Amino acid sequence: MKRQGISNNVIRRLPQYLRKLDDLTYKGVERISSSELGVQMGLTPSQIRQDFSCFGEFGQQGYGYNVRALRAEIANILGMDRDYSVILVGVGHIGQSLIQNFDFSRYGFRFMGAFEIRKELVGTEIAGSIIMDAEYQDEFIRQKNIDIAILSVQKRRAQAVTNRLVRSGIRAIWNFTDVHVDAGDPNVIVEDIYFSDSLLSLSYRLSIEDKSGADKHI
Amino acid sequence: MKRQGISNNVIRRLPQYLRKLDDLTYKGVERISSSELGVQMGLTPSQIRQDFSCFGEFGQQGYGYNVRALRAEIANILGMDRDYSVILVGVGHIGQSLIQNFDFSRYGFRFMGAFEIRKELVGTEIAGSIIMDAEYQDEFIRQKNIDIAILSVQKRRAQAVTNRLVRSGIRAIWNFTDVHVDAGDPNVIVEDIYFSDSLLSLSYRLSIEDKSGADKHI
Numbered sequence: 001m002k003r004q005g006i007s008n009n010v011i012r013r014l015p016q017y018l019r020k021l022d023d024l025t026y027k028g029v030e031r032i033s034s035s036e037l038g039v040q041m042g043l044t045p046s047q048i049r050q051d052f053s054c055f056g057e058f059g060q061q062g063y064g065y066n067v068r069a070l071r072a073e074i075a076n077i078l079g080m081d082r083d084y085s086v087i088l089v090g091v092g093h094i095g096q097s098l099i100q101n102f103d104f105s106r107y108g109f110r111f112m113g114a115f116e117i118r119k120e121l122v123g124t125e126i127a128g129s130i131i132m133d134a135e136y137q138d139e140f141i142r143q144k145n146i147d148i149a150i151l152s153v154q155k156r157r158a159q160a161v162t163n164r165l166v167r168s169g170i171r172a173i174w175n176f177t178d179v180h181v182d183a184g185d186p187n188v189i190v191e192d193i194y195f196s197d198s199l200l201s202l203s204y205r206l207s208i209e210d211k212s213g214a215d216k217h218i
Numbered sequence: 219m220k221r222q223g224i225s226n227n228v229i230r231r232l233p234q235y236l237r238k239l240d241d242l243t244y245k246g247v248e249r250i251s252s253s254e255l256g257v258q259m260g261l262t263p264s265q266i267r268q269d270f271s272c273f274g275e276f277g278q279q280g281y282g283y284n285v286r287a288l289r290a291e292i293a294n295i296l297g298m299d300r301d302y303s304v305i306l307v308g309v310g311h312i313g314q315s316l317i318q319n320f321d322f323s324r325y326g327f328r329f330m331g332a333f334e335i336r337k338e339l340v341g342t343e344i345a346g347s348i349i350m351d352a353e354y355q356d357e358f359i360r361q362k363n364i365d366i367a368i369l370s371v372q373k374r375r376a377q378a379v380t381n382r383l384v385r386s387g388i389r390a391i392w393n394f395t396d397v398h399v400d401a402g403d404p405n406v407i408v409e410d411i412y413f414s415d416s417l418l419s420l421s422y423r424l425s426i427e428d429k430s431g432a433d434k435h436i
Contacts (some may be wrong), residue, residue: 015415078418079425093315172424191420197233198297202409206390207297
C-alpha cells in the first residue's frame with residue numbers, strides 16, 4: 001500500500017467521507033457505488049475513485065465500495081485507531097462546549113481531563129469531568145504521556161501557555177484561540193480552528209449570488 | 219477582471235492570505251514579494267502567483283505585492299464589503315463565546331442580535347447584546363432583512379429551527395450544531411463548522427509522525 005504523498009486536499013476530504021460512511025452505516029447501507037457516493041457528496045465519481053486510489057483499492061467493478069471496510073481504512077489513515085490522549089487547557093465557553101458536546105471516543109480519542117487557572121472553577125464538575133488546577137498540568141502531561149492539548153485560553157495567554165505545553169512534552173496543539181501560536185519546535189503539530197475562515201467562505205458564496213444578479217462581470 | 223471559476227481551493231486559501239496581510243499591515247509592511255509571502259505561508263511562489271492570477275494582477279515584477287491593495291481586493295472578493303447582517307440563534311456555550319470573542323465588524327459583518335428559547339436567558343445581556351425571545355425571531359428576520367443566522371441550538375432542534383429560518387427568508391445559515399441540516403431550498407446557503415474535521419487532520423499528522431518511525435511502507 002502506497003501512502004506517501006497523499007495531497008492535503010484528499011486529507012481534508014477524508015473526514016467528510018467518514019461522516020458520510022457513518023451516516024450510510026446508520027441507515028443500514030452496506031455498499032455504495034462511486035457514482036451514488038458522488039451524488040450524495042457533490043463530487044464526481046472520478047474524483048472519488050482518484051481520492052481512494054491514493055491509499056489502496058476498495059472498489060470492485062460492478063460492486064461498488066464496501067461501506068464498513070472503507071470506513072475502517074479511512075479511520076486507520078486518520079489515526080483514529082491510535083488511541084491518542086487529549087486534555088483541555090482553559091475551561092471557557094468553547095472549552096465547556098467541547099467537554100459537553102464533542103464525542104472524543106467516537107473519533108478514537110481518550111479525553112483525559114481539563115485544566116483551568118481560575119480557582120473558582122477548579123474542583124467543579126462538567127459532564128463527568130472534574131476541572132483540575134493548571135498548576136498540575138505539566139506533571140500530568142509528563143506522567144500520562146498526553147498527546148494532544150486543546151488550547152482554549154484567552155488570546156493574550158495563548159503563546160505563553162503554548163510554550164509551557166511544549167516544554168511539558170505535548171505532541172500536538174488543537175488551537176481554538178483564534179490567534180496564531182508558534183510551537184517553536186518543528187515536531188510539535190499545531191492545528192488551528194479559525195471560525196472566520198468558514199464565515200468568509202459563506203460570505204463569498206452569498207456575494208456570488210448577489211453579484212450574479214447585478215454584475216455582468218461574473 | 220475575470221472571476222468566474224475560482225476553484226474552491228483558492229477560495230479556502232483567501233482567508234489565510236487575509237490573515238497574513240492583516241498581520242503584515244499590523245507590522246508596518248507595505249509590500250511583499252511572492253517568494254517572501256511563500257516562505258511565511260508555507261506555499262510556493264508560483265502557487266501564490268497562480269492563486270492571485272485568478273482574480274486579476276496585483277504583483278509587479280521587481281516590486282512585489284502592495285499589501286494594502288491586495289488585502290482590499292481579497293476582502294472585496296470575500297464579500298466583506300457587503301455589510302451582511304447576522305443574528306445568533308441559540309445562546310449556549312458556543313453562542314456566548316461567539317458574541318464575546320468573535321469580531322464580526324472586523325470581517326465586515328453587522329451583528330444584529332441573539333435569540334433564545336430559554337426564558338431565563340431572555341432579557342439578559344451578553345457583551346452589550348440583550349438576548350431576545352425566539353418568539354420574535356421570524357418577524358425580526360423579515361423586518362430587518364437579516365442575511366445570515368448562526369445556528370447554535372441543540373442537535374435535536376437543528377433541523378426544525380433551520381426550517382423556520384428558511385421560511386422567515388434567511389439567506390444563509392452558519393451551522394455550529396455538528397449535525398447536517400437541510401435548507402430544502404437551493405438558494406439558501408449552509409456552511410457547516412465540523413470541529414471533528416480539524417481534529418482528524420491533526421490526528422492524521424500525528425499518526426504520520428508515528429508511522430514514519432515504525433513503518434517502512436511510509
